[in-house]
Amino acid sequence: MNSGKTIHRKKRSQIVQNCTCFNLRKASRAVTQLFDEALKPSGLYATQFTLLAAISSQEPVTITKLSQALVMDRTTLTRNLNPLQKEGWVEVVPGEDKRTKTLSLTRSGTKVLKVAMTHWNQVQSQVVKTLGTGNWEELLNILSLTIKKLNPY
Amino acid sequence: MNSGKTIHRKKRSQIVQNCTCFNLRKASRAVTQLFDEALKPSGLYATQFTLLAAISSQEPVTITKLSQALVMDRTTLTRNLNPLQKEGWVEVVPGEDKRTKTLSLTRSGTKVLKVAMTHWNQVQSQVVKTLGTGNWEELLNILSLTIKKLNPY
């Protein structure tokens, strides 16, 4: 026989197990830890690798525009740029519209990105292999759908 | 005809688009923003709601054990507990093993969790509806698989 408390405990356990937000964040933590570890030799965190690659593929790009592409708050992007600027990997210059700032990679930023890509390829392949190609494709597809449907921007 | 630079740009764009880590984090940001907004009336962030619910379903539980269940670094959990302790929602007491600390909800913690559950139910339902039930189930399943296969703990 179950006490009322036990029933509530089970209920709350179900909530945690079913929470879309919790499961996404949990999976993010697991995968981020893998990528951070794999990218260590390059001196980049996973987030920083993403930023450099995104800038590389869109430069010159303004802060607001890039932040929307990344589904990231504008101010978060600004702060995430700081360590990259300190390292001399990203150049931030005023745009033609004096309100804006445009981002681009420096030569040294391009270099570190190139090194990081080797390690990225390895860990990405490892993840695809571990999940199985079919599962990985399903994951990416459903994440894209989720972003598309729930993205506030 | 494409220049070498254009080709590289496309390549890097593909990398960002296909990166497992980037897509998971991006989706996490989108969904977390939704849940944070929905839970605002309760005074909880999404992460804090998760923590309270997890403690509620496992109390009394030690820090290390809970951190493993959440796929979260032990020290991260310790720090995430601080605001919850300050608010008087979580009680931290030494365990029988004097090295450990056991976590449990206070009466006030149980109360705020109950209020938050109402809002959680709403936003969770909204997400399921927006994605479509089938897609949502697929998302949860593939996230579970990902966590299971890639979880370092």
Add this chain to the structure above:
DNA sequence: TCTATTTACGTGCATATACTCCTATTATGA
């Protein structure tokens, strides 16, 4: 033209995340 609004961005503040190094307690095994 000139004012009001919109847009782009930064800062202060708070929480989230994890690595490294450290202490205290428990367990092990010679």
Add this chain to the structure above:
DNA sequence: TCATAATAGGAGTATATGCACGTAAATAGA
């Protein structure tokens, strides 16, 4: 028993995230 190893946890440091509020530049409209 006692020294050593293993375990649980905390503090310092750094990055990641986003809200509220404020400033400067561009735009719209009278």
